[in-house]
Amino acid sequence: MIGYCGINCEKCEARIATIKDDDKMREEVSRKWCELFHTDMITPDRINCTGCKGDGVKYFFCNQMCVIKPCVTSKGYESCAECTEMDSCAKLAAEISNNEDAKNNLIITKHKNEIESS
Numbered sequence: 001m002i003g004y005c006g007i008n009c010e011k012c013e014a015r016i017a018t019i020k021d022d023d024k025m026r027e028e029v030s031r032k033w034c035e036l037f038h039t040d041m042i043t044p045d046r047i048n049c050t051g052c053k054g055d056g057v058k059y060f061f062c063n064q065m066c067v068i069k070p071c072v073t074s075k076g077y078e079s080c081a082e083c084t085e086m087d088s089c090a091k092l093a094a095e096i097s098n099n100e101d102a103k104n105n106l107i108i109t110k111h112k113n114e115i116e117s118s
C-alpha cells in the first residue's frame with residue numbers, strides 16, 4: 001500500500017480509523033492533523049480514507065490537493081520511485097521532507113525495481 005509519494009497508506013491513522021469505523025479515533029486524528037498542519041479544516045467527518053490508490057473513499061487532501069498523484073499518474077508511474085527526478089524534485093521534497101518512512105519506502109521501491117529490471 002505504498003502511495004504515489006512513498007507514504008505507506010496501510011500505516012496511516014486516517015485509514016485505520018476508516019477501516020475500524022472508529023469515530024473516537026477520527027476525532028483524535030482530526031485534532032492531531034489540525035495541529036500539525038495549522039488548520040481547522042480537517043474535521044472528524046473528513047477522516048475517511050482507504051488509501052490513495054484503487055477504489056474506495058479518499059481523504060480530501062490526498063485526493064484533490066496532492067500535487068504528487070497527478071504528476072506520477074501523468075507519467076504512467078506507480079510512484080515517484082520510478083522517476084529520474086526523484087532525488088532533486090522540489091514537489092516531492094515539499095511533501096515528504098519530514099517523513100523518513102516515505103523516503104525510505106521510495107528508496108526501497110527504487111532498488112527493487114532496479115533488481116527486477118537487471
Ligand code: SF4
Nearest residue numbers: 009012049052059062
Ligand atoms: S491517501 Fe489516505 S491512507 Fe494514504 S496517506 Fe492519505 S489519508 Fe492516509
Ligand code: SF4
Nearest residue numbers: 071072080083086089
Ligand atoms: S517529477 Fe517529482 S512528483 Fe513527479 S513523478 Fe517525478 S519525483 Fe514524483
